[in-house]
Each structure stands twice: as structure tokens, then as C-alpha cells.
Amino acid sequence: xxxxxxxxxxxxxxxxxxxxxxxxxxxxxxxxxxxxxxxxxxxxxxxxxxxxxxxxxxxxxxxxxxxxxxxxxxxxxxxxxxxxxxxxxxxxxxxxxxxxxxxxxxxxxxxxxxxxxxxxxxxxxxxxxxxxxxxxxxxxxxxxxxxxxxxxxxxxxxxxxxxxxxxxxxxxxxxxxxxxxxxxxxxxxxxxxxxxxxxxxxxxxxxxxxxxxxxxxxxxxxxxxxxxxxxxxxxxxxxxxxxxxxxxxxxxxxxxxxxxxxxxxxxxxxxxxxxxxxxxxxxxxxxxxxxxxxxxxxxxxxxxxxxxxxxxxxxxxxxxxxxxxxxxxxxxxxxxxxxxxxxxxxxxxxxxxxxxxxxxxxxxxxxxxxxxxxxxxxxxxxxxxxxxxxxxxxxxx
Amino acid sequence: xxxxxxxxxxxxxxxxxxxxxxxxxxxxxxxxxxxxxxxxxxxxxxxxxxxxxxxxxxxxxxxxxxxxxxxxxxxxxxxxxxxxxxxxxxxxxxxxxxxxxxxxxxxxxxxxxxxxxxxxxxxxxxxxxxxxxxxxxxxxxxxxxxxxxxxxxxxxxxxxxxxxxxxxxxxxxxxxxxxxxxxxxxxxxxxxxxxxxxxxxxxxxxxxxxxxxxxxxxxxxxxxxxxxxxxxxxxxxxxxxxxxxxxxxxxxxxxxxxxxxxxxxxxxxx
Numbered sequence: 304x305x306x307x308x309x310x311x312x313x314x315x316x317x318x319x320x321x322x323x324x325x326x327x328x329x330x331x332x333x334x335x336x337x338x339x340x341x342x343x344x345x346x347x348x349x350x351x352x353x354x355x356x357x358x359x360x361x362x363x364x365x366x367x368x369x370x371x372x373x374x375x376x377x378x379x380x381x382x383x384x385x386x387x388x389x390x391x392x393x394x395x396x397x398x399x400x401x402x403x404x405x406x407x408x409x410x411x412x413x414x415x416x417x418x419x420x421x422x423x424x425x426x427x428x429x430x431x432x433x434x435x436x437x438x439x440x441x442x443x444x445x446x447x448x449x450x451x452x453x454x455x456x457x458x459x460x461x462x463x464x465x466x467x468x469x470x471x472x473x474x475x476x477x478x479x480x481x482x483x484x485x486x487x488x489x490x491x492x493x494x495x496x497x498x499x500x501x502x503x504x505x506x507x508x509x510x511x512x513x514x515x516x517x518x519x520x521x522x523x524x525x526x527x528x529x530x531x532x533x534x535x536x537x538x539x540x541x542x543x544x545x546x547x548x549x550x551x552x553x554x555x556x557x558x559x560x561x562x563x564x565x566x567x568x569x570x571x572x573x574x575x576x577x578x579x580x581x582x583x584x585x586x587x588x589x590x591x592x593x594x595x596x597x598x599x600x601x602x603x604x605x606x607x608x609x610x611x612x613x614x615x616x617x618x619x620x621x622x623x624x625x626x627x628x629x630x631x632x633x634x635x636x637x638x639x640x641x642x643x644x645x646x647x648x649x650x651x652x653x654x655x656x657x658x659x660x661x662x663x664x665x666x667x668x669x670x671x672x673x674x675x676x677x678x679x680x681x682x683x684x685x686x687x688x689x690x691x692x693x694x695x696x697x698x699x700x
Numbered sequence: 701x702x703x704x705x706x707x708x709x710x711x712x713x714x715x716x717x718x719x720x721x722x723x724x725x726x727x728x729x730x731x732x733x734x735x736x737x738x739x740x741x742x743x744x745x746x747x748x749x750x751x752x753x754x755x756x757x758x759x760x761x762x763x764x765x766x767x768x769x770x771x772x773x774x775x776x777x778x779x780x781x782x783x784x785x786x787x788x789x790x791x792x793x794x795x796x797x798x799x800x801x802x803x804x805x806x807x808x809x810x811x812x813x814x815x816x817x818x819x820x821x822x823x824x825x826x827x828x829x830x831x832x833x834x835x836x837x838x839x840x841x842x843x844x845x846x847x848x849x850x851x852x853x854x855x856x857x858x859x860x861x862x863x864x865x866x867x868x869x870x871x872x873x874x875x876x877x878x879x880x881x882x883x884x885x886x887x888x889x890x891x892x893x894x895x896x897x898x899x900x901x902x903x904x905x906x907x908x909x910x911x912x913x914x915x916x917x918x919x920x921x922x923x924x925x926x927x928x929x930x931x932x933x934x935x936x937x938x939x940x941x942x943x944x945x946x947x948x949x950x951x952x953x954x955x956x957x958x959x960x961x962x963x964x965x966x967x968x969x970x
Contacts, residue, residue, distance in 0.1 A: 399907055399958065408814060412791075415873075419799040427872050435876040441785060441815055441836035455958050457905065459837040459844040462786075462815030470833060474848060480855035481701055483847065483905055497798045502810035554831035556823035558775075561748075562811040573829055687811055688820025690832065 304476050304581045306548040307535045309696065310392075312490075313385035314640045315375060316529035316627045317351030321382040326644055329672070334626045334655045336513040336525050341495050342413075346504055349513045351527025351628030352495060353378070361447075368447040370411030370438035371494040376448055379492065379530035388534055389452045392486050402484035403449045403458035404474040406467030406491035408632030408686075410460070411438035413496040444492060448532075456484050460491070462632070464686030465595075466554075467491065468531070469635030472694055473552035475535050485537060492530035493632035500526060506562060514598035514629070515656040516622035517607070517668045521598040527628025531636035542699035547643055550679065550695045551582025557689025564602050564685060568609030571595075571683065574691035575613050578681065582695045586614045589695070590675075591651050593642045593682040594666075596622020597629050606683065607664040621669040625655040635684040635692065642682040643696050649674050701854040702891075704968055705899045707770030708939060709762030709863075709886035711736050712930065713923060717765060724920075725933075725940035731919045736882045743825035751808050752821065754867050755787040758884040759818035760825065763863040766886035767826075771896055774826035777888065778858045779819060781834040781865075782845025784879075784928040786815045788869040795873075818865070830858070841866070842885075842931045843953045843961045849889055850903045859890045866929040880926025885936060897968035899942050906952075906960040913938075913951045938965040 314321065317335025318328035328335065336349040359374035380386045392401060418433035437443050445458040461467050461474060468491040475487035503509045503526060510523035538548055555577060557570035564571065579586065592614070595606055603622075610620055623641050630637050645651055653671040660668055679697035708718040714733040715721040723729040740752040741760035752760075759781060767774045785791070790812045797805050811817065816834035823832060831852075837844040842864045849862035865884035869877055893900070913934035915921040924933045931953060938949040948966040955961050 412795075415791075415795055416798050419795040422799070422872060429872045429876055433876060435873065436838060440838050440877070442838035442841070445837065449957075457844065457847055457955070457959075459835045459840075459848070461833055461835050463819065463832070463834045464814045464816055473831075474833065474835075474851075477848070477851040477855040481851045483701075483851065497803065498794055498805075498810075498813065501798065501803050501805045502794075502807075502813070505805045505807040505810055507807075554833075556819070556829050556832050558823040558827045558829050560824070561751075561817070561820050562807070570829060577831075686816070687814045688816040688834075689823055690816055690819070690834075 304551060305480060306538045306550050307476060307479060308538045309547045309549055309643060310534050310536050311385055311388035312533040312640050313379045313383035314531040314637060315353055315379040315382060316630060316637055317353055317527055318626055320378055322644060326648065328626060329650060329652045332655055334513065336628055344497060344500050346500060347511050348509045349525045350495065353528055365450055367434050368437045370414045372407060372411045372444060372492050373447045375494050375528060375530040376444060376492040379532055380451060385532055386452060389488060392534060393453060396485045398453055398455040400456055400485040401454045402456040402475060402478050402487040403445050403454055404471040404487055404489050405445045405448060406461045406471050406632050406635060407444045407493050408462055408464055408467060409493060409496050409498055410441045410443050412498050413494065414438040416497050463690040464688055465631050465634050466684040466686040466690040466692040467632045467635060469639060469684035469692035469694055470554060472549055473554055476552055479537060487535045488532055489535055490532035490636040491633060493528060493630055495528045499631060508599055510598060513656045514625055516596035516598040516624055516654055517603050517661055517664055518657045519659045519661040521603060523599055524597045525628040527630045529627060529630040529633040529637045531640050546699040547646060547696055548699045550697050551578040553577030553581060553693040555691045559689055562687050564605040566605055568605035570689055570691045571606055571609035571685055572613050574693040575609065578693040578695050588679055589614060589618055589681045590677040591645060591680045592618060592620040593638045594620050594622040595683045595685045596624055598624060607666050611665045616665045616667055618667060619651055619669050619673065620666045621652055621654050623652050625657060638682045639694055642680040646677045646680050646696055649676055701850040701903045703850050703853040703889040703901045704893045704897045705887055705901060706890050706894060706896050707766035707888035709765035710936060711758060711761050712883035713881040722940045725937040726944055727916060731917045733919050738882060741825060744821060748821055748824055753787040753790050753812045755865055756818045756821045758865045758867060758882055759863050760822060762884040762886040763822060763861055766888045767861060770888040775828045777861045778830040778852060779822060779832040779861045779863060780845050780849040781819045781863050782841045783865050784836060784838050784841045786813055787817060788867050792870045792873060839928045840955055841928050843955050846961060853889050853891045857891050862887045862889060864929045864932060866927050880923055883927040883930045885929060885932050893968050899939050900966045900968045902964040904962050906962045907958060908960055910952055910960060912954045935963055942967060
């Protein structure tokens with residue numbers, strides 16, 4: 304693919320709002336997981352909840368979009384100078400030339416969950432205040448962000464489970480390659496809701512303790528929430544020093560099972576191979592991989608096989624889900640941004656709760672932070688339905 | 701963006717398949733609405749067949765029809781799934797369960813609730829490991845899926861199965877989000893013309909406000925505005941006429957806030 308410049312980005316997770324708060328947490332090893340007291344949920348688990356979502360107010364003309372998911376998006380849009388950067392891009396390109404390709408898995412379903420509790424006992428009707436199109440509807444996030452940023456290019460939501468905010472980078476690359484857009488806002492948001500907390504609990508995939516990716520005693524995921532955005536633009540032939548490029552994208556399907564990964568990580572490996580091919584790189588060109596690494600027994604083992612099969616056992620890898628929890632549909636963008644922060648600062652993040660590495664796993668998994676120059680980083684995101692996506696970022700050549 | 705149509709799938713009220721519906725779409729036969737019949741795909745392994753929900757049945761039926769017509773092994777074809785919603789019945793049942801004290805969601809129901817469930821079942825059934833996108837854009841879901849599929853054809857040179865579907869919600873969601881009938885359609889799009897090509901599409905974005913294409917038949921027009929995926933009907937009607945030897949047509953689909961998707965539909969030789 305033609306490399307794209309990743310000119311601006313913003314991030315919100317349980318580690319805090321903004322790149323500085325995120326980096327501070329990674330430097331100091333401060334994780335965001337806490338015992339779950341979300342809403343009326345009574346599950347014995349830890350979650351990565353974002354502070355301050357309740358206090359977010361959407362602008363008066365967009366209050367119909369008010370829901371937890373769009374509030375998370377609003378928080379992220381106004382961190383790290385992102386909305387201002389998009390405004391100046393809008394001046395340069397025109398509102399109709401900037402696309403909006405965002406991911407979410409559950410959108411504003413929490414609003415529907417609350418509305419179903421408040422149904423009219425006589426008629427069964429939902430409360431009049433419930434607005435389906437602007438909250439629960441999967442497309443609501445892209446519609447909100449497009450309105451909020453004043454953009455008029457093509458806009459849609461990709462909802463391919465937990466790979467979704469990684470996959471949107473590929474959607475944007477295609478749209479820019481065809482000339483339908485000159486730039487794109489990618490990323491998205493996924494917010495805590497009862498559907499995913501009780502749903503993952505039903506699959507017996509939720510850990511009672513903060514999750515421990517690649518640990519011999521790992522016992523499942525800790526769920527989290529988050530939002531993040533990136534502005535992608537055509538690469539400048541003479542890029543400024545310090546410019547980061549999206550170098551490659553790779554997508555695949557497991558074709559195996561709806562909620563269990565392929566045992567040998569075939570789909571995962573295929574996504575990584577395709578990302579390398581799209582970037583024109585070899586396996587040894589990758590300096591760090593931010594893993595999907597959710598801390599499920601099978602998932603980590605499958606990814607380990609894919610990593611060691613393709614990259615060997617020398618490339619440093621880690622999952623940052625011990626910090627943020629598994630932010631589901633937001634994991635792709637949260638971890639893409641953490642990977643780019645690693646590239647920019649040379650801080651290669653460790654893995655807070657991982658104490659005893661599973662001896663059956665052969666990757667060079669980092670428990671503690673390391674530092675060093677990175678030239679190219681890869682980030683993996685996999686989801687239900689066997690959906691896999693891998694991205695590669697690096698310095699502009 | 702140019703894409704060649706190699707196969708078409710269709711299933712909707714009174715539209716029981718592409719071949720059976722061509723004369724209705726050209727206006728040569730009267731349109732009579734009757735509910736679409738959904739069955740689990742024989743392509744699926746028994747466990748997944750049992751677990752199939754309506755969106756999976758609908759998406760797989762139209763996808764399989766289009767791929768069969770194209771004469772391609774589905775394992776080699778990338779896919780774009782598009783719908784305004786995840787499976788409506790599944791979402792309704794989960795929301796009802798979460799409103800009870802027990803909140804005891806079934807694990808199968810939970811994995812069926814993801815928007816990309818049809819894509820997951822499809823890849824299991826067809827052994828397809830090619831890239832697959834599942835997208836959503838409320839009433840513009842079909843138009844957005846068409847743009848994405850055309851971009852994959854044009855930018856990546858892939859052969860793409862575009863699979864679009866929308867079904868009604870049970871009450872009470874049906875009141876706040878009314879959707880007419882179960883309607884699905886699929887197109888197999890390729891970058892180069894082949895011997896099996898049915899038509900050629902030139903797809904572009906327009907910033908204009910020209911009139912959106914409509915259906916002449918009152919019943920089909922009601923379906924077009926009532927089901928997001930049925931926004932595809934004017935394109936399908938143009939394909940039916942061009943495939944029957946008609947002259948090239950121009951189809952205009954709405955893409956708010958300020959755009960249109962403009963499609964020139966022509967015979968495949970040009």
C-alpha cells in the first residue's frame with residue numbers, strides 16, 4: 304500500500320485522558336483495572352472504567368446523540384488537540400474530502416438496556432426519551448463524530464467485533480487510494496455495557512482478578528472501555544522528521560469458530576503476513592508487536608503460535624490489556640496509539656500483572672518495560688467471528 | 701470506480717431470488733408482496749446451522765445465490781457485509797434478559813449478537829480466510845457497503861462479495877425503528893470483465909442534489925423506503941433491465957448529509 308501519514312491522534316482509556324496520561328501510566332506501571340462497580344452489575348471481576356464519562360456534556364445541537372459511547376468519543380475528540388487538527392485539515396482539504404471510518408462493537412446499547420428496564424408496564428413501550436437512531440444504532444458513532452467535526456465525506460461504522468478499530472485503518476487506506484477522500488478520521492469507541500459484561504461472563508471468559516496475559520495462571524479477560532482517533536493523510540513525498548506512517552494493513556478470517564480462535568493461530572498469522580506484504584517488509588523488520596493478548600487460555604496460545612511461527616522468538620512482544628483491560632471494539636485504536644507512542648518514545652511497555660510466564664508460550668514476552676530505538680511496530684487485533692487485523696507503523700522513510 | 705457484476709443474489713418480500721424476480725424488477729410481471737422465507741444454509745456445519753439466526757440465514761442465502769451465479773469458489777472471494785443492525789431477534793432477547801433480575805444471557809446468543817455474526821458464519825461455511833468487513837451506516841448501510849466493496853475492487857484489485865441485509869425488530873424496538881420485511885441482496889464484483897459478467901458498474905460520489913432514483917411500482921417503492929437494504933432496489937431494477945438487453949442506465953442513491961452515490965449501469969462489454 305501507499306504509506307499514509309498518521310498526523311494526529313488522541314486517546315482515552317482507564318489509564319486517563321490523553322497521550323500524556325497514557326504514557327505516564329505505562330512509565331510507572333500504573334494500571335487502570337479496578338473491582339467492578341459499574342451501573343448495577345454484580346459480577347466478581349475487574350474492569351477498566353473511564354473516569355468522568357458521566358460529566359461529559361455534548362453540545363446543544365447534538366444532545367440527541369447523548370449516550371455513554373458518544374460521550375467517550377467526545378472526550379477523545381477533545382484530547383491531544385485532535386478536533387483542532389481536524390478543523391485545520393478541513394480548511395485544507397474541504398469537509399467533503401475527509402472520510403470518517405470508525406469502529407464500535409456495541410455502540411450506545413447501554414441506552415437500550417436502560418430503556419428496556421423502564422418499559423411501560425401496561426403497553427410494553429420504551430420510554431419516549433429513548434432515541435434509537437442516535438444512540439443504540441451501530442452507525443450512530445460515525446454520524447455523531449461527522450457532525451461534531453463538521454465533516455461531509457463518506458462515513459460509516461465498521462463493526463467486526465474486537466478487530467474493528469484496527470480494520471478501519473484499512474478502510475481509510477482504500478478510500479484514500481481510490482481518491483474518494485484525501486484524508487480520514489479513523490478510530491472509534493466502545494463503552495461498558497451490561498451486554499458485554501454479562502455476555503463474556505456467560506462464555507466463562509472473564510477473570511475474577513486483573514487479567515494476566517501470557518501468565519501460566521491466566522484466567523480470562525478483564526473488560527474495559529476506551530476511545531481513540533487518528534487522522535490519516537496522504538504521505539508527503541518529503542516528510543518532516545518525526546513523521547509516523549501507517550505502512551501496512553492485513554486482514555483475514557479464521558473460518559474456524561464464532562468465539563474461539565483457530566488453535567494454531569492460522570488466521571492471526573495470515574493477517575500479520577498480509578500486513579508485512581502490504582508494507583513490503585520482512586518479519587525481521589518488526590521491532591515490537593503489541594499483541595491482542597486478552598489473557599484467555601486459548602487466545603494467548605493461538606497468538607503465540609502465530610507470532611513464533613512468523614517472527615520467531617526474538618522480537619519483543621507484549622499485551623497492554625493488563626493496563627487498560629480488553630476495550631473490545633476500541634482495542635484496535637487504543638493499542639495502535641500505544642504502539643505509535645512506543646515508536647515515538649522508545650518505551651516498550653511491559654505487562655503489569657503477568658508474573659510467571661506460561662512456559663508453553665515461546666514468544667519473547669516483556670513483563671517489564673524496556674527502552675530502545677524502534678523503527679517499525681506491529682499491532683494485532685482479533686475478534687469474534689474469527690475476524691483478524693494487523694497494522695504496521697513506522698517512521699516515514 | 702469500475703466494477704463488473706458477476707453474480708446477483710436477492711431475497712425479500714415477494715422477491716424469492718434474483719432469477720425469479722427479474723421480470724418483477726423490469727415491470728414485466730406484477731409485484732405481490734409476501735414474506736420472504738428464511739432457511740438455514742446447507743453450507744453450514746450442523747452445529748452452526750442450528751445456531752443460525754435470521755440475519756445469518758438471510759445473508760447466507762443471498763451471498764450463496766450470487767457466488768453460485770458467479771461460478772466462483774467462495775473461499776477465494778473477499779466479503780463486505782453491510783446492515784443497519786445486528787440480528788434484531790437476538791438483540792431483543794438479550795435486552796429482555798438484561799432487564800430481568802437474573803441477567804442470564806446464553807453464550808450462543810451473545811456471540812450471535814455481534815454485528816459481524818453473518819460474516820463469521822459465512823467464513824466458517826465457505827472456509828474463506830480472505831478479508832471481510834462488516835459495516836453499518838443506519839439508513840445508508842447499503843450505499844456505504846457498495847462504496848467499500850467498489851473501493852476494494854478498485855484499490856486492492858480484489859473480487860468482492862457485497863452482502864447486504866436488514867430485518868425488522870420485534871416490539872418494542874420495532875416502534876422506534878420500523879423496518880419493512882426481511883430484505884437481502886448480494887453482488888459479486890470483480891475488477892476485470894470475465895465471460896460470466898452480467899453488467900459493468902461505474903460508481904462515483906457526487907456532491908450534487910439530483911433526484912434520488914425511485915421504484916415505479918408502489919409496493920416496491922414502499923419496500924425501498926421501508927427497509928435500509930432495499931435502497932438497493934433501483935440498482936437491482938437497472939441491472940435487471942440492462943441484463944435483459946436494455947440500454948445503459950444511471951442510478952442515483954442518497955448519501956446524506958450532502959452527497960449521492962451515482963452508478964452507471966451498462967452491459968459488460970464496454
